Amino acid sequence: MNLDEILAGELRRLDEHSLRRRLKEVGGAQGRFLMLEGRRVLNFSGNDYLGLANHPALLQAARESMELYGLGSGASRLLSGTQTPHLALEKELAQWKNTEASLVFSSGYAAATGGIPALAGPGDVLFLDKLCHACLIDGARLSGGRIRIFPHGDLGRLEKLLASEQRRDPEARRWILTESVFSMDGDLADLPGLVELKEKYGAALVIDEAHAVGVFGPDGSGRIREEGLEGRVEVQMGTLSKAAGVAGGYLAGSTVLREYLVNRARSFVFSTAPPAALADATREALRLMGGEEGRQRLTRLRSLIEEARSLLGPWLRPGSGASPVFPVQVRDEAEAMRLCDWLLERGVYIPGIRYPTVPRKQARLRVSLSASHQPGDLVRLRELLEEAM
């Protein structure tokens, strides 16, 4: 078999459909500006919503932690012991989320793809919003359960599916999986509606707060707490890699849930623990979010969101505007990538988002805001978009 020839053929096919991805080299830290392929460009591509990824306090926390705990963690936490910062972080995450317990994974992707198949199995039914992130889809697939997709945000349709699956097999366990803030559209799920449905149909609810954390809820703890629903959501999920500015993922819920996952989530059991320094840096991020500086950053982000809503309004996909994710609708893949290149030539980087991240012919530029942006940045963006469109 000539593997390279086969793979080159596949890449050519991606090229023909404007779906080929390429890595762009960044020679420096993430922030308002990026050194992208040797040029300094205004950056609208990150999920570092509060601008913490480079915060001196987080860097300092990581340095101090490395002095005590070294860098590599040696093995899975079940093998060579669990370093104190991970346990401390899990307690603090649980407090923040107002749950009994939490468990940290090396990424949000690992939390979903390890956690979901540990909890759900063949014979179960998993209901997913059409726009669920790949990690929820992959977790659901790995479970071996029956997957039912409901149209984005359509709780009427979800209820019909729940009812029909209940008739089909009243004994099957049912899971509803969704995000509280959608990653590529920036719109919000109807959390109270979802909780009502899951209670009516005896299902369990898994909610991914990847893009809600840091931006919504008390101390940036997310939309579930903002809505006061933490006692009615079985599994809260999220990442420490976005607004928290570090890396890692978590599942939060009951003490029993945590204990069970320690035993059964394969991405936890069979994967080396993340460096303790990341846990200590994340703890610092949680402290910042709960304090005066966090509040100031959030206020700045909120006013940027408001400004973006009025400046970018005409080009946005419907439903967006409540979160820092602003999808500028283009539709055609080739055109989206041309627009991305055109903006880049003018010193502004906004990534083009295409299938399979979003459905075909729904390509877009995904503008994401950070507290480190300045109001003039959005004015510049608006001028460029006007010229381009």
Ligand SMILES: *Cc1c(COP(=O)(O)O)cnc(C)c1O
């Ligand atoms: C980014 C993202 C994840 C994955 O988190 P990582 O820590 O980056 O692996 C999970 N869910 C959603 C909705 C995301 O956007």
